[in-house]
Amino acid sequence: MSAGDLSVIASKLCKTFHRDTGETVEALADVSLDVRKGALTALVGPDGAGKTTLLRLACGLIAPDSGSLQVIGFDIAAEPQHVQDRIGYMPQKFGLYEDLSVQENLDLYADLHGVTQSKRDETYPRLFEMTQLGRFKERPAGKLSGGMKQKLGLACTLVRAPELLLLDEPTVGVDPLSRRELWEIVFKLVKEDGLSVIVATSYLDEAERCEHAVLMHAGRILDQGAPADITKKADGCCFMVPTPKDMPARSLQARLFALPGIIDAVPEAGRVRIVRKADQKDTPLLVDDTELDAESVAPRFEDAFMMLFDAVAGDAERRTHISRPSDNHNSAETVVEVHDLVRKFGDFTAVDQVSFSVRKGEVYGLLGPNGAGKSTTFRMLCGLLPASGGTLMVAGSDLRRAGAKARERLGYVAQKFSLYGQLSVDENLEFFASAYGLRGKQRKDRIAALKNQFELDQFSRLPSGQLPGGFKQRLALAAALLHEPDILFLDEATSGADPLARRQFWGRITVLSEQGVTIIVTTHFMEEAEYCDRIIILDAGKNLAEGTPVEIRAHAGTRGEAAATMEEAFIAIVEQERNKQAEKAA
Incomplete structure (x- = not known):
């Protein structure tokens, strides 16, 4: 393949970063790859693999320490501005202005890139059609769902019709339905416009649908080629x-x-x-x-x-595999009981008469598209948000009347690392032990036991913000378990973790459930729903379906001889209900 057929040519790229502690981090090590024009290429790997660094180098935002990089025919080190004028880059946290409307955000980015009015008149209708944001032109960006925000970010990136589109984790935190819609837009751009697209992703099923995949780990390329060949x-x-x-x-x-x-x-x-x-x-x-x-x-x-x-x-x-699970299985005792739960924000009903129950030792999944009401329900279950109506019994207490008493028996692991990054592992555990009221020998013994269980002793004095991703996750879980809660809430707890760390994390959750701890989880990784005993799927604040993973899969039937995947079942359930509501409205 000649250089004229390639949009990116990288040869022996190296990039290191220096932390305040004096530690050197090798972000890229001897990376070489060719990206074909008019193709969809995936950079796939966990957090810390080097995907974002490679994209930022391709944008000319940072310079390599060594090696060469040509982007759309230009040497990025010598002519970064020529490249930046011709590409579109959507970072993980795209800079939408939440107080501006959808239309105003598009106009702002068009102004920044010098897009003429005639070009806008030609481009905007197609962007609105592709993203289905046309009827939301006047809505403030801050009031869009997560999936709609991502689509608006993509539209803003496309206002000047770039020759090369770089997308950094565009579907992180996005539900399966919105993920599918985003990918339909990307496929349309590649197929109809011949656009060259490089997308960084931690979703392996997304990489499988690309023409070329580059598998990365710790700044190095493990393999690259057509997904079918890999x-x-x-x-x-x-x-x-x-x-x-x-x-x-x-x-x-x-x-x-x-x-x-x-x-x-x-x-x-x-x-x-x-x-x-x-x-x-x-x-x-x-x-x-x-x-x-x-x-x-x-x-x-x-x-x-x-x-x-x-x-x-x-x-x-x-060498750090999980301890062997016990043989204790779920009891019949109900520890969470929800009846006709309602939460309103002014005239808007976010949760509309939802009912379910969870048994002791059960792993229960709370799933739904962005804006479905699952986060609101989750926050009410944790005692972080009061209910507007219905009954909510958690750990034997009525959360609407005795929330403080119930919260003493709850543990919580957030989606983002929520501990104190400047404090060491030991300092974080000491702080949270004090916050939970642990004193003296009880506190000392509990911290020692959890450090041993999660193998954190080797990092005792390291600032927690500098922990490897998998160990950050372990520390967050250890902190949530200090007071030996009866119920553990996991809010997208494995987001950004590599596949191996996710498997190990769920092994630890299995041990806890078999010891009688009840687990309530939200996740956008549909394969993680398979770890649940039962699942509830919410949309528009209502309960659409509840059952075991096998029962939920049955909603989508089969694909020829193959059973539907959990993601296909999720999408089928949500779309069936939305179609029913649309027919009623018509």
């Missing part, structure tokens, strides 16, 4: 394992994931999908001295990614 590397190593009677799929997953020779294990439709090391794929699969059946299945892109990831990070990480 997927073939997992041929013959993927299996589906039935779950023994009376054992939740997540319990089997936790046991399997900790075994030598297992690269990956995830619950799926009541069973567990595993990836085995190639040299051990034919050995008997033993759990608790019992040999399990394993049915060979076709590989997926994610399976191949985990094999490549395991080759560079797996062995070190697996």
Whole structure:
């Protein structure tokens, strides 16, 4: 392929950053890649892989320490302005002006880029059609849902018709329905306009749909090529394992994931999908001295990614595998009971007569599109927001009357790292132990036990903001468990974590649930809903469906011979209800 066919040519790129502590972080190490014009290319990997650094280099926002980088025919180091005038870049936190309307945000970015009125008259109608924001022109950006904000950010990036579009994690924090809509726009731009697009993503299913994928970890490229070619590397190593009677799929997953020779294990439709090391794929699969059946299945892109990831990070990480789950299963005791829950904000009803219950030791998923009311429901369950109506019993207390008493028995892990980044691991744990009322020997013993359980001793004096991503997650969970809560709330707790860290995190949650801790979780990773005993799906403040993962999947039927994925089921349930409401309104 000639240089004229390429939009980006990178050769031996290196970039390091220096922290205030004097530590040097190698963000990119000897990175080389070619990106074809008119194609959709994915940079895939966890937080810290180097994806954002590579995009910022391509924009000319930072300079490489060594190596060369050509973007749309220009040397980015010598002519950054020529590149910036011809590309569109949508960072993770795109700069929308929340007090300005949708139309005013578009006009502002058009003004900044010198877009003429005639060009606007030509471009705006198509942008409004693609993003479906035409009927919201006068709405302030701050009042849009998360998915709509992302679509507006994309529209603002496209006002000058760039030759190359760079998207940095455009779907993080976006629900599956909005994710699909965003990708439909991107596919349309590539197919109809011949636009070159590079998208950084931690969603492996998104990378699988691109023409070219670049797999990154710790500043290095693990592999690159067509997703189908990468997927073939997992041929013959993927299996589906039935779950023994009376054992939740997540319990089997936790046991399997900790075994030598297992690269990956995830619950799926009541069973567990595993990836085995190639040299051990034919050995008997033993759990608790019992040999399990394993049915060979076709590989997926994610399976191949985990094999490549395991080759560079797996062995070190697996020395810290989870403790073995206990054999205590869910009791019949109800610890959360919600009847006709209502929350209004003025004339707007965010939660409309929602009812459900959660048993002790159960993992319960609260799912829904952006703006569905799930976050509002979640905040009411945590005692952070009062209900407007209905009954809300949590841990034996009526939250509408005795919220403080109930909150003493709750733990909470937020989506974003919410501890004090300047304080060390020990200082954070000491602070939160004091806040929970732990004193003397009880506090000392509890901190020591959690540091040991989550293997945080090695980082005792390190500022928590400098912890590796997976250990930040461990510290947040340890802090939430200091007072031994009966109920643990997880709000998008694995957002941004690498796949291995997510598996380990859920292994720890499995241990807690089997010890009798009740877990209530929100997530936009639909595969994580498979770890739940039951799920409720909300939209427009109403309960659309409730059931086990297998029951929820049944709503979407099958795709030929294959069962619907959890994401397909989620989208089908939401769209069916929205279509019903549209028919009633008509």
